[in-house]
Amino acid sequence: MKTTRRTFLKSSVAATLGFPAILSAQNPNSNLQIVGVGCDGKGLSDLKEVGSHARVKYVGFCDVDSNRFAKIDQLFPGVGHHSDFREMFSKLGKAFDAVVVSTPDHMHAAVAMESMRLGKHVYCQKPLTHTVWEARQMRLQAAQSRVRTQMGNQIHSASEYRTGVKLIRDGVIGKITAVHSWQRNSGNGYTKLTSPPPSGPVPDSLNWDLWLGVAAQREYAPKVYHPFNWRDWQEFGGGTMGDFGCHILDPVFTALELGSPLTVRAENEGLNAHTWPTAETVQYVFPGTAYTKGQTLPVTWYDGGRLPDRLLGQLPPGQELARAGSLFIGEGGVLMQPHVAMPQLFPVEKFSGFSIDKQPALNHYHAWVEAALNGTETTDNFEYAGPLTEAVLLGNVATRIPNVTLSWNAAALSLPGHPDAERFLRRNYREGWEIKAV
Numbered sequence: 540m541k542t543t544r545r546t547f548l549k550s551s552v553a554a555t556l557g558f559p560a561i562l563s564a565q566n567p568n569s570n571l572q573i574v575g576v577g578c579d580g581k582g583l584s585d586l587k588e589v590g591s592h593a594r595v596k597y598v599g600f601c602d603v604d605s606n607r608f609a610k611i612d613q614l615f616p617g618v619g620h621h622s623d624f625r626e627m628f629s630k631l632g633k634a635f636d637a638v639v640v641s642t643p644d645h646m647h648a649a650v651a652m653e654s655m656r657l658g659k660h661v662y663c664q665k666p667l668t669h670t671v672w673e674a675r676q677m678r679l680q681a682a683q684s685r686v687r688t689q690m691g692n693q694i695h696s697a698s699e700y701r702t703g704v705k706l707i708r709d710g711v712i713g714k715i716t717a718v719h720s721w722q723r724n725s726g727n728g729y730t731k732l733t734s735p736p737p738s739g740p741v742p743d744s745l746n747w748d749l750w751l752g753v754a755a756q757r758e759y760a761p762k763v764y765h766p767f768n769w770r771d772w773q774e775f776g777g778g779t780m781g782d783f784g785c786h787i788l789d790p791v792f793t794a795l796e797l798g799s800p801l802t803v804r805a806e807n808e809g810l811n812a813h814t815w816p817t818a819e820t821v822q823y824v825f826p827g828t829a830y831t832k833g834q835t836l837p838v839t840w841y842d843g844g845r846l847p848d849r850l851l852g853q854l855p856p857g858q859e860l861a862r863a864g865s866l867f868i869g870e871g872g873v874l875m876q877p878h879v880a881m882p883q884l885f886p887v888e889k890f891s892g893f894s895i896d897k898q899p900a901l902n903h904y905h906a907w908v909e910a911a912l913n914g915t916e917t918t919d920n921f922e923y924a925g926p927l928t929e930a931v932l933l934g935n936v937a938t939r940i941p942n943v944t945l946s947w948n949a950a951a952l953s954l955p956g957h958p959d960a961e962r963f964l965r966r967n968y969r970e971g972w973e974i975k976a977v
């Protein structure tokens with residue numbers, strides 16, 4: 540039997556569709572009271588977009604760097620500041636309904652799991668978590684707490700991705716035989732480091748211990764971790780796969796209803812003990828679905844300047860590959876889905892008279908607010924985003940044990956025969972920062 544995301548997750552889908560445990564904003568005139576954790580960088584735009592909903596009221600902003608409140612304060616003045624999300628949660632108690640999590644990746648699960656345990660709805664940035672195990676726990680906790688969730692890969696709701704998904708679903712290029720996805724960035728391209736640099740003084744504004752959170756103690760160094768450049772480090776981020784996998788593979792997952800891969804294998808350049816490889820290729824094999832041809836579907840990811848052979852996509856002479864995106868190879872044509880632009884169909888002659896039915900954009904942020912207020916469902920909830928993130932982060936497990944085909948036992952969260960790889964499914968938590976299994 541073909542295993543689809545739907546069949547694999549059937550039981551927990553049913554659980555998630557129950558009513559939320561807490562809807563303190565059920566009164567049609569009341570607001571959804573939200574706190575933000577991580578208030579600058581992507582957090583600033585998350586809070587701006589969520590806060591543009593008429594029924595959102597912010598009741599707390601948390602950031603470990605006091606210099607990072609200035610911009611959000613201009614948009615939403617008078618909201619209380621906090622540096623430790625745990626203290627904010629306990630101080631506010633029942634006075635908040637929902638949490639926007641926009642911290643660096645290594646802290647997503649710590650913040651979001653505690654939020655959900657408290658019965659709060661969660662909007663959490665991509666990748667949903669830093670490890671495969673955490674992605675599983677997030678999905679289970681969301682189902683158990685019956686809260687409304689949304690991962691922050693907002694392009695999921697954009698017209699460009701929705702249009703590509705619809706074309707594939709409509710069978711415009713027939714059943715899919717292979718997918719190639721790429722992003723040209725390098726895994727340690729922001730710092731170009733392969734080991735921690737000499738330490739430097741911690742800025743007065745920054746609580747470095749809280750920034751580290753679940754991660755082991757290490758010396759602060761300017762400009763290489765906070766802000767933004769934590770992406771390069773295995774301890775905090777996920778390299779190019781972590782940064783872009785949940786964006787670029789999202790329309791692939793949605794269109795084809797993918798779930799857990801059967802196998803994953805990676806090869807790379809520049810692997811070291813601290814930062815992500817400069818370039819890599821990750822090959823997944825997924826079980827076939829209603830939208831694919833045959834029993835299995837190969838999906839290949841390329842980064843660091845590696846690209847799929849354009850001939851694989853049968854692109855016409857002079858046709859450039861997008862800077863980042865996917866090629867869906869179908870029985871009856873090829874669809875290139877750029878990240879982020881309208882899909883293109885090939886061969887050009889075959890589709891010259893074909894009019895692409897552009898799908899409207901949805902408001903990714905407001906959809907979550909509406910779900911929390913009204914009990915409706917989001918399309919990018921943790922039931923969907925959990926398995927997508929698991930698959931993305933399995934790529935990062937494979938890249939640490941290169942040139943080996945790993946079989947994935949999704950139900951058991953194991954890589955049979957490869958304890959060396961299995962240890963990368965989860966991380967060590969600093970004492971006092973452990974995340975409890977659901």
Ligand SMILES: NC(=O)c1ccc[n+]([C@@H]2O[C@H](COP(=O)([O-])OP(=O)(O)OC[C@H]3O[C@@H](n4cnc5c(N)ncnc54)[C@H](O)[C@@H]3O)[C@@H](O)[C@H]2O)c1
Nearest residue numbers: 577579580581602603604607641642644664665691766767
């Ligand atoms: N969806 C997208 O298009 C998109 C784009 C960029 C970033 N992101 C994601 O957003 C998240 C943040 O990325 P960024 O580029 O904004 O990083 P950043 O380092 O620039 O900003 C993170 C913010 O969180 C704060 N912070 C760090 N640890 C914290 C903690 N424990 N508690 C409270 N605040 C904390 C920082 O001080 C900073 O203000 C990441 O998960 C990233 O992958 C998503």
